[in-house]
Amino acid sequence: xxxxxxxxxxxxxxxxxxxxxxxQDCHVLxxxxxxxxxxxxxxxxxxxxxxxxxxxxxxxxxxxxxxEDDLSAxxxxxxxxxxxxxxxxxx
Amino acid sequence: MAxxxxxxxxxxxxxxxxxLQCPYCSNPLTLIRKQEELDTEGWLKVLHExxxxxxxxxxxxxxxxxxRKDLSTLVGAARQLGYYTNLITSGVGMDAERVxxxxxxxxxxxxxxxxxxxxxxxxxxxGCESFEQKKAMARAVKAQGYPMVLCFVIHRxxxxxxxxxxxxxxxxxxDYVELATTQYEGWALLNRDQLLPSxxxxxxxxxxxxxxxxxxxxxxxxxxxxxDYYEGRPKxxxxxxxxxxxxxxxxxxxxxxxxxxxLPGLEFANxxxxxxxxxxxxxxxxxxxxxxxxxxxxxxxxxxxxKDYGGCRCQAFKLTGDxxxxxxxxxxxxxxxxxxxxxxxxxxxxxxxPDRPLVFRNRRNSPKVNTIP
Numbered sequence: 001x002x003x004x005x006x007x008x009x010x011x012x013x014x015x016x017x018x019x020x021x022x023x024q025d026c027h028v029l030x031x032x033x034x035x036x037x038x039x040x041x042x043x044x045x046x047x048x049x050x051x052x053x054x055x056x057x058x059x060x061x062x063x064x065x066x067x068e069d070d071l072s073a074x075x076x077x078x079x080x081x082x083x084x085x086x087x088x089x090x091x
Numbered sequence: 092m093a094x095x096x097x098x099x100x101x102x103x104x105x106x107x108x109x110x111l112q113c114p115y116c117s118n119p120l121t122l123i124r125k126q127e128e129l130d131t132e133g134w135l136k137v138l139h140e141x142x143x144x145x146x147x148x149x150x151x152x153x154x155x156x157x158x159r160k161d162l163s164t165l166v167g168a169a170r171q172l173g174y175y176t177n178l179i180t181s182g183v184g185m186d187a188e189r190v191x192x193x194x195x196x197x198x199x200x201x202x203x204x205x206x207x208x209x210x211x212x213x214x215x216x217x218g219c220e221s222f223e224q225k226k227a228m229a230r231a232v233k234a235q236g237y238p239m240v241l242c243f244v245i246h247r248x249x250x251x252x253x254x255x256x257x258x259x260x261x262x263x264x265x266d267y268v269e270l271a272t273t274q275y276e277g278w279a280l281l282n283r284d285q286l287l288p289s290x291x292x293x294x295x296x297x298x299x300x301x302x303x304x305x306x307x308x309x310x311x312x313x314x315x316x317x318x319d320y321y322e323g324r325p326k327x328x329x330x331x332x333x334x335x336x337x338x339x340x341x342x343x344x345x346x347x348x349x350x351x352x353x354l355p356g357l358e359f360a361n362x363x364x365x366x367x368x369x370x371x372x373x374x375x376x377x378x379x380x381x382x383x384x385x386x387x388x389x390x391x392x393x394x395x396x397x398k399d400y401g402g403c404r405c406q407a408f409k410l411t412g413d414x415x416x417x418x419x420x421x422x423x424x425x426x427x428x429x430x431x432x433x434x435x436x437x438x439x440x441x442x443x444x445p446d447r448p449l450v451f452r453n454r455r456n457s458p459k460v461n462t463i464p
Binding site for chain 2: 014015017019021023024030031032033034086
């Protein structure tokens, strides 16, 4: 993925599930026989990855929610890592 | 001691009944009879209580969990509670209709075991005709859109077939493949002389696995773990006793590891008599090997003690006679020679025909073998 692909739609990889776990006090990503505990920003970003919003919309939603001017660098960095780990896919 | 963490993994061993007779069966030496099993209500209570404690991953296992007629009910309830539900199955006893029914109940994932890459060897090790059925079920699982893990238990008789196993897995469109090392703590210990691969076999298989990890990168994830007998390091068994993992046996006995029941001197409580909360946090058995306070030397002062937790308590007991000892697969164990000698023995016996047949596992012969000779 390149940084110009802001119009593509990220989605959680089929078979993965994002879920808030009260006991662990964090979002987790569940997948076959495994679980990743997510930190606050990672959980907040993945919550916006709903398979409908484009990457640009995900970024602007987060900027509004957190009252920040420009979160694109942070989001793109995480999204690229999440894609590499197989957590999300595009298109 | 630091605060006790909540359980995150629940293994529901809903039955010990199984159509297969694998000679490395990981169930305890004494099998729970069908009439002793928890009923549907009993399992629903377990699911509810463990979820409340924090368990998020759930494995339905056995024996063969498909033998339970109420499996769909349990899967549906578990999914409602918010578990990620894994079915760990031989594929025997399943048909496309049941795969679809479980999918409708919200089952998240299916793991199918294969005993090898070919019908002849698969069916020999499984002790029953099952290879074609397994392939058909793997296709049905993918047709329903599930993610699929294929698990091959590896030992001397099939380790030279790893390439063909991975080709088979790719053909069946597996998402993950586990090349799981046989663990020699229970029934498999009876057959260790025939099953333990030689070091050369392990090294060759590892090279093949790495080649295929590259070949299938991005398409199929391959896990290969070098057997602890050849690592010199013990495995962090169940990620530490009473730390992450909670197993419930078919009769409702709660265990920190599904094999722990064979350890002497520990009284494991039953969910019929106690809450899972008490069992996890308070019961003496779950606290017996928690943390590092129970450790003897060389574990007690070892800088790896928070990483490998001293290895496997069952292996320590079965191979050294004391569950508090360092797992002898660790090169720092003063009794490490019991493992190196077994490896040497494997080396020798791998060059000749076995001097005694494999002891397959089933309900008929299980009562006769309550201790390892």
